[in-house]
Amino acid sequence: MNSKMLVFSxxxxxxxxxxNDWYDNTHLADVAEVPGVVRGERYEIVPSALGGGGEPAHRYLAVYELSGDPEDVAxxxxxxxxxxxxxxxxxxxxxxxxVQIxxxxxxxSSAD
Known part of the structure; x- marks a missing residue:
C-alpha cells in the first residue's frame, strides 16, 4: 500500500x-525509526509569483513514505x-x- 504522511509545520x-536544527538533526531520524516509516524528507515554502491566497499557513513540510497499513503506522x-x-x-x-496520512x-486497470 503506497501512502504518505504529510506534516505541515x-x-x-x-x-x-x-x-530546523532540531527537525533536521533529531526529529527526522526519530520518526524514521517508527515501524512502517520508510523515510522522510523536509521541504520549505518557496516564495512564488504564482499568486492566489497570500501568505501560506505553513512554512515547512515533511513528507514521510509509509509501508504497510497507515493506521498501524499512526x-x-x-x-x-x-x-x-x-x-x-x-x-x-x-x-x-x-498532520495527515x-x-x-x-x-x-482499464486495460482491455
Missing amino acids: NAVAGQDDAF KAFGAKAATGEIKLSPTLDMSTLS WRARDTG
Missing part, C-alpha cells in the same frame, strides 16, 4: 534556526510519542501543526 516566532507513532521516544521541541508551533488512490 511552523517554528515559534523567531525560532526558525533552532527549529498507532506506532502515537505509542513512541507517549513513551517519550519521540520528543517535540518547544520551537515547534503546535497551534499551527497539521494520504493513501494512493486505486484507480484500477
